[in-house]
Amino acid sequence: MHLARTINIVGAHAEGEIGDVVVGGVLDVPGKTMFDKMTHFWTRGDHLRKLLLNEPHGKPSRNVNVILPPCDPRADAGFLIMESEEYAPMSGSNTTCTTTVLLETGMIKMQEPITTVTLDTAAGLVVANAECEGGKCKTVAFDNVPAFAFALDFEVDVPGIGKILCDIAWGGMMYAIVDIRQVGLKLDSEDGKRLVEYGEKIKRAVQAVTDPVHPENPGIHGVTNFIFIEPLEDDGSGKKARNTVVVSPGRLDRSPCGTGTCARMAVEHARGLLAEGQSFRHISITETEFHCRIRGTTKVGDYPAVLPTVKGRAWITGVSQVMLDSSDPFPEGFRIGDLWHAQDKVRPDTHHKDVLEI
Numbered sequence: 118m119h120l121a122r123t124i125n126i127v128g129a130h131a132e133g134e135i136g137d138v139v140v141g142g143v144l145d146v147p148g149k150t151m152f153d154k155m156t157h158f159w160t161r162g163d164h165l166r167k168l169l170l171n172e173p174h175g176k177p178s179r180n181v182n183v184i185l186p187p188c189d190p191r192a193d194a195g196f197l198i199m200e201s202e203e204y205a206p207m208s209g210s211n212t213t214c215t216t217t218v219l220l221e222t223g224m225i226k227m228q229e230p231i232t233t234v235t236l237d238t239a240a241g242l243v244v245a246n247a248e249c250e251g252g253k254c255k256t257v258a259f260d261n262v263p264a265f266a267f268a269l270d271f272e273v274d275v276p277g278i279g280k281i282l283c284d285i286a287w288g289g290m291m292y293a294i295v296d297i298r299q300v301g302l303k304l305d306s307e308d309g310k311r312l313v314e315y316g317e318k319i320k321r322a323v324q325a326v327t328d329p330v331h332p333e334n335p336g337i338h339g340v341t342n343f344i345f346i347e348p349l350e351d352d353g354s355g356k357k358a359r360n361t362v363v364v365s366p367g368r369l370d371r372s373p374c375g376t377g378t379c380a381r382m383a384v385e386h387a388r389g390l391l392a393e394g395q396s397f398r399h400i401s402i403t404e405t406e407f408h409c410r411i412r413g414t415t416k417v418g419d420y421p422a423v424l425p426t427v428k429g430r431a432w433i434t435g436v437s438q439v440m441l442d443s444s445d446p447f448p449e450g451f452r453i454g455d456l457w458h459a460q461d462k463v464r465p466d467t468h469h470k471d472v473l474e475i
């Protein structure tokens with residue numbers, strides 16, 4: 118074995134959604150902000166994301182976080198979030214995994230009963246308050262960046278489906294949100310393939326007609342994520358609802374999706390259906406929950422916005438060392454259409470292909 122790369126990873130999941138964390142083997146990159154660092158990774162070949170997310174090292178349901186020194190002096194750590202189709206500016210499940218890993222591995226000193234960890238992300242500062250007991254990080258409640266709605270009841274004509282009304286909102290990622298009753302599907306695992314097919318189609322139709330731009334960072338634009346929601350119900354002490362997020366290129370988020378939840382909270386607040394301080398339980402396709410509330414309001418550019426807090430749990434699943442042999446024909450991996458709804462089939466790179474042909 119002749120190694121080209123060795124990366125140390127602590128595996129984790131938050132409420133069912135994988136959020137593995139790179140704790141060694143990746144050096145810092147230049148950047149005045151975490152957004153700059155994210156752009157650096159993305160535009161300089163994107164090798165790490167392709168290696169860790171694509172097969173054979175990765176899989177469609179994997180997300181990987183990279184811990185880096187923060188840019189903002191107020192933060193304890195910085196991290197970048199790698200997902201199958203993009204670097205997410207923010208992510209709720211990944212924040213929950215990363216905070217848990219930082220505390221349970223001792224990279225940040227755990228203090229019981231609450232440890233506050235300030236994280237620098239490509240979307241801005243996020244403060245996580247972790248309930249800790251006996252060395253275990255029991256819950257992570259993070260104060261997300263402000264969330265807001267770009268448009269309510271935005272009509273889009275979807276080929277093969279027809280006219281659909283969706284809300285377009287930012288919650289750390291950009292979402293199109295659709296009431297599932299419009300498409301006649303069930304928010305159940307057994308409808309999983311059709312939920313993905315419909316969600317991807319609607320998202321592409323939205324992308325074709327609108328390109329929302331974050332007012333404070335024009336580098337963040339375009340709807341990249343999609344949510345099917347069931348309506349809010351009153352649970353006696355607050356509101357609850359089920360949802361599922363379709364993550365490109367085609368799978369369902371196993372968690373209730375933190376950024377999607379925040380985008381939805383902004384929409385429900387704009388409609389007068391979720392008040393400041395009211396509790397809100399968002400339930401996933403795996404029946405796991407995030408417990409949330411709006412802790413205040415603000416403005417982002419000209420948009421009225423909410424300050425969302427989301428609480429969930431994460432568990433460490435293992436420790437691994439990813440190795441890339443220098444003769445491996447797939448240093449950036451590949452995607453096959455059976456699992457990936459793959460648009461592009463990655464071939465071995467030229468160098469290794471040449472070696473094979475000799």
Ligand SMILES: O=C(O)[C@H]1NCC[C@@H]1O
Nearest residue numbers: 208209210374375376377
């Ligand atoms: O919790 C979230 O925000 C997300 N989960 C995977 C996709 C999104 O980043």
